[in-house]
Amino acid sequence: MYRFYINNITNDYHYSELARVFLADDEFEVIGIRLPGGRLPLRDCSFIINREGSEDRDEIKREFYRLLSGLTGRDPGWGTLTGVRPLKLAYEMLRESGSVSGMEKFLADRYLVSEGKISLLREIVEYQQSVLEGDPSSRAGLYIGIPFCPTRCEYCAFASNVATEDEIAAYFDNLLREICYTGRLAAQHGTILESIYIGGGTPTTLKADQLEVLINAVSEAFRTDPSGIEFTIEAGRPDTITPDKLSVMKTLGIGRISINPQSMKDETLRRIGRDHTAEDIRSGYRLASEYDFDVINADLIAGLPGENENDFRATLEEILSLGANNITVHTLSVKRGSRLREHDPEYYRRDTDKVSAMVSFARERLREAGFVPYYIYRQKHQMGALENVGYCRPGKHSIYNIRIMEEKQTIIALGAGGIGKVYYPEEDRLERVANVSNYKVYNERFDEILERKNNYYK
Numbered sequence: 001m002y003r004f005y006i007n008n009i010t011n012d013y014h015y016s017e018l019a020r021v022f023l024a025d026d027e028f029e030v031i032g033i034r035l036p037g038g039r040l041p042l043r044d045c046s047f048i049i050n051r052e053g054s055e056d057r058d059e060i061k062r063e064f065y066r067l068l069s070g071l072t073g074r075d076p077g078w079g080t081l082t083g084v085r086p087l088k089l090a091y092e093m094l095r096e097s098g099s100v101s102g103m104e105k106f107l108a109d110r111y112l113v114s115e116g117k118i119s120l121l122r123e124i125v126e127y128q129q130s131v132l133e134g135d136p137s138s139r140a141g142l143y144i145g146i147p148f149c150p151t152r153c154e155y156c157a158f159a160s161n162v163a164t165e166d167e168i169a170a171y172f173d174n175l176l177r178e179i180c181y182t183g184r185l186a187a188q189h190g191t192i193l194e195s196i197y198i199g200g201g202t203p204t205t206l207k208a209d210q211l212e213v214l215i216n217a218v219s220e221a222f223r224t225d226p227s228g229i230e231f232t233i234e235a236g237r238p239d240t241i242t243p244d245k246l247s248v249m250k251t252l253g254i255g256r257i258s259i260n261p262q263s264m265k266d267e268t269l270r271r272i273g274r275d276h277t278a279e280d281i282r283s284g285y286r287l288a289s290e291y292d293f294d295v296i297n298a299d300l301i302a303g304l305p306g307e308n309e310n311d312f313r314a315t316l317e318e319i320l321s322l323g324a325n326n327i328t329v330h331t332l333s334v335k336r337g338s339r340l341r342e343h344d345p346e347y348y349r350r351d352t353d354k355v356s357a358m359v360s361f362a363r364e365r366l367r368e369a370g371f372v373p374y375y376i377y378r379q380k381h382q383m384g385a386l387e388n389v390g391y392c393r394p395g396k397h398s399i400y401n402i403r404i405m406e407e408k409q410t411i412i413a414l415g416a417g418g419i420g421k422v423y424y425p426e427e428d429r430l431e432r433v434a435n436v437s438n439y440k441v442y443n444e445r446f447d448e449i450l451e452r453k454n455n456y457y458k
């Protein structure tokens with residue numbers, strides 16, 4: 001057990017988070033101390049950080065990072081950054097310094113971010129600056145959650161349930177009421193939507209006629225023409241895709257769908273609890289290509305159980321050949337609430353070099369194929385403390401994904417599982433609007449949930 005005594009701190013949270021990048025919870029202890037001169041009788045594996053009593057948290061973190069890196073022989077690319085939104089910080093640095101080179105210098109000097117990660121952030125900033133227009137806070141995003149899937153994946157920590165048709169129908173009726181109610185509020189307050197995202201779960205768990213009712217309800221309630229706005233529907237699981245559902249979505253003007261293989265290896269798909277094969281994914285893509293959607297996104301995961309670099313490479317190559325024009329490369333995150341976490345909570349600490357190589361390969365291969373990185377975020381308990389990156393062919397980005405990470409826009413979340421946020425531009429502040437993640441609780445407490453929608457317009 002390592003004991004890290006950090007001088008002159010009031011709260012150990014940020015330092016413990018940094019230690020977790022390198023060590024398991026039971027391998028270290030962070031202890032705040034107040035020692036003039038920093039003297040303390042130390043036992044083996046005990047260290048004092050910040051002997052001089054600096055009050056600069058970044059300086060203390062740099063010292064701590066170097067110590068951790070020396071002890072473990074590891075140098076994860078994100079330096080002292082442990083937050084989930086490195087791009088938001090990069091923009092702050094850009095504003096503070098007034099130039100991209102100034103931003104890069106801050107990231108390297110203040111946070112010890114590696115050259116590779118800095119160049120990734122720079123590419124994303126440059127792409128976003130080339131495509132984003134206007135003030136994001138003048139519009140809002142709309143998220144609608146459909147928290148049902150055919151089976152539950154091993155690593156899933158989302159609002160996702162295997163439910164009966166009757167349960168889905170009961171949820172669906174309430175959801176329509178919520179859409180109608182909130183749409184009326186939005187119209188009264190002059191809200192203009194910039195994007196709509198129907199996620200989950202797997203929205204295409206709904207039947208074709210339900211999808212039709214849902215899209216029409218959203219268009220009417222929010223006075224929006226789906227073909228005139230970025231409108232995404234996740235069709236994540238290929239075993240839920242049928243010609244009639246694709247036809248409804250295409251006919252009603254949906255431009256963006258997502259078919260998410262995660263892996264093209266049958267053994268992996270079985271292992272992670274999916275009830276379909278790689279051939280089902282190929283069929284899903286072939287079928288979707290007949291409907292000519294503007295964007296098809298594919299989610300992949302680096303670090304799935306039992307996969308080596310060749311498996312990951314083969315998946316990426318096949319997804320490219322199937323024609324996805326938006327590819328999101330995730331690094332497996334072992335989240336609370338997932339079965340993987342219950343079975344193997346320390347899974348994410350192993351094979352991190354291998355996963356890092358997968359992520360680097362994806363970056364190079366996608367660049368070679370003409371894709372650009374356009375949004376990024378990190379998660380807790382992510383393999384190798386890496387990141388998730390959305391790549392697209394130029395022009396095929398998702399504005400919704402960018403806005404979510406930017407945190408400069410109100411996101412209205414309806415249904416179970418979404419996180420609603422109101423943005424107050426004068427204070428540059430977001431306030432969460434409470435939602436529930438469980439569809440049964442959503443149905444049981446529906447009146448109260450409806451009432452909460454007024455919080456978007458306090």
Ligand code: SF4
Nearest residue numbers: 149152153156160201
């Ligand atoms: S498809 Fe997505 S939401 Fe559904 S169980 Fe798998 S990880 Fe969870």
